Amino acid sequence: MATAYFSTHELCGAHDMGSGHPESPDRLAAIEKGLEVVGVANLLDRRDAPVASIDAIKRVHDPAYVDQLLAIVPATGRVPVDADTLLTPHSLTAARHAAGAVIGATDAVMNGQVANAFCAVRPPGHHAEYDRAMGFCFFGNVAVGAAHAMAVYGLKRVAILDFDVHHGNGTEDVFRDEPRVLFCSSYQNPLFPFTSDTSQPGHLIKTPLRAGTGGHVFRNAIERDWLPALDAQRPELIFISAGFDAHRSDPLADLQLEAQDFQWVTQRICEVADRYCDGRIVSSLEGGYALDALAASAAIHIDSLLRAGE
Numbered sequence: 292m293a294t295a296y297f298s299t300h301e302l303c304g305a306h307d308m309g310s311g312h313p314e315s316p317d318r319l320a321a322i323e324k325g326l327e328v329v330g331v332a333n334l335l336d337r338r339d340a341p342v343a344s345i346d347a348i349k350r351v352h353d354p355a356y357v358d359q360l361l362a363i364v365p366a367t368g369r370v371p372v373d374a375d376t377l378l379t380p381h382s383l384t385a386a387r388h389a390a391g392a393v394i395g396a397t398d399a400v401m402n403g404q405v406a407n408a409f410c411a412v413r414p415p416g417h418h419a420e421y422d423r424a425m426g427f428c429f430f431g432n433v434a435v436g437a438a439h440a441m442a443v444y445g446l447k448r449v450a451i452l453d454f455d456v457h458h459g460n461g462t463e464d465v466f467r468d469e470p471r472v473l474f475c476s477s478y479q480n481p482l483f484p485f486t487s488d489t490s491q492p493g494h495l496i497k498t499p500l501r502a503g504t505g506g507h508v509f510r511n512a513i514e515r516d517w518l519p520a521l522d523a524q525r526p527e528l529i530f531i532s533a534g535f536d537a538h539r540s541d542p543l544a545d546l547q548l549e550a551q552d553f554q555w556v557t558q559r560i561c562e563v564a565d566r567y568c569d570g571r572i573v574s575s576l577e578g579g580y581a582l583d584a585l586a587a588s589a590a591i592h593i594d595s596l597l598r599a600g601e
């Protein structure tokens with residue numbers, strides 16, 4: 292079976308926070324180039340990202356927050372919503388398609404149309420909390436998808452695995468009281484969003500890593516923290532918050548991972564998915580700001596999804 296590739300073309304690109312902002316439209320173009328370099332660009336089941344309904348977004352966000360955000364979209368210019376997140380005329384259109392991509396990918400995987408899926412979307416989502424935008428994120432794309440999976444398909448055990456270099460505080464905030472979701476996040480600390488390393492309750496697994504951590508320590512930490520938790524949960528569907536900013540070249544953080552480390556963690560996740568849920572994985576782009584490293588890392592991640600689905 293195929294790997295679906297959900298993208299949003301010009302819609303995600305229209306969200307532009309200005310020259311010099313690392314979360315730029317160039318990121319998606321870089322991934323496209325990376326797919327060509329590794330020779331998988333023509334092997335994907337390409338699909339347009341649908342738009343997420345407001346109701347689907349309000350499953351995981353405070354309705355008042357969503358309404359307020361929609362109300363302050365500027366006709367021109369940019370409105371800051373936190374220190375480094377700017378709302379532009381096209382931001383929420385992009386954000387609704389980013390969340391919609393994860394919903395569409397969840398449907399395609401759950402209905403058996405494809406083995407797994409990758410959503411090449413922006414803005415990212417994992418810092419968006421229940422009632423606030425944060426860290427380049429407006430809506431929790433993966434959280435919206437996971438809530439959709441539980442509401443529409445009645446899933447009782449969903450795993451979200453987040454290897455972005457920043458802690459997925461938004462996903463954690465949304466699912467703090469939702470034991471059907473196992474949330475595992477590896478991240479550099481101290482670093483934005485300066486989360487506490489204490490895990491609570493038990494369905495929230497934190498894997499903090501010190502600045503300078505390389506692939507060997509990262510892999511051992513995943514084997515120590517994530518794999519036993521996944522074996523205990525036996526997920527029915529796995530989401531990946533696929534951030535590639537733990538790469539050694541990334542300008543926003545100080546871990547030392549290589550593209551091969553993202554291949555390794557993807558392969559381990561695919562093995563877990565094969566064991567418990569017929570390989571069902573929905574992966575969605577989060578961070579990754581060194582364009583060459585992002586291209587190589589995302590491509591090797593997607594290539595691993597493709598091989599697992601064969």
Ligand SMILES: [Zn+2]
Nearest residue numbers: 455457536578
């Ligand atoms: Zn990040």
